[in-house]
Amino acid sequence: MNWTDERVEKLKKLWSEGLSASQIAAQLGGVSRNAVIGKVHRLSLPGRAKAGGSTAAAARPKRATSAPRAPNYAARSVTRTVTRTAGATALKEELAVDLTIDQELQIDRNIVLPMSRRLELTELTERTCKWPIGDPLKEEFHFCGNDSPEASPxxxxxxxxxxxxxxxxRRMR
Known part of the structure; x- marks a missing residue:
C-alpha cells in the first residue's frame, strides 16, 4: 500500500481529531491498524487529542497524593513530578499538592495492663490467652497466657x- 500525500493528510487530520488507529485504518481502507501506527511514528505526530476536542491536561483533574499517617503533621505544600502518557507521547507534569493531616490522639491514662504469665507455645491450652509478646526470634518471646473466655483465643x-x-x-484512620 502506498502512502499518497492525500492519504497522509487524511491520516494527520483524523489523528489530530482523536480517532484511534483502528478507526483511522477503517476510514482510509486498505491499510491495517499497525500500518497506521507505524506511519504516525515515522511522521513523529504528537500524541492523539482526546475525543471531544479537550486536551488531556485540561480534562484530567489533579490527583492528591495521600500523606503518611502520623500525628501532628503541619500543613505543607509539596511539589511532585508525575509522568503520564497522552497517546504515544510521555509528558512530565509538576503538581503542587497540599498535605494536611488533622488527627487527634486521645490518650487514656486509666489503662491497666494485665500481668503476663509468660507462657511458651507448648504451655498454651484452650483456656489461655494466645497473644504473642515480643519478637519471635528473640529469647524473651512469650505468650500472654492469662485466662481467656470460652469463645476467644x-x-x-x-x-x-x-x-x-x-x-x-475507620475513625482511627
Missing part, C-alpha cells in the same frame, strides 16, 4: 485490642 484485654468495632477503626 485472647484474654479480655487483648480481645479488645484484636477486635475493634469497625466504626472505631
Amino acid at each position: 485472647y484474654c479480655t484485654f487483648h480481645a479488645r485490642l484484636a477486635y475493634q468495632p469497625s466504626a472505631e477503626r
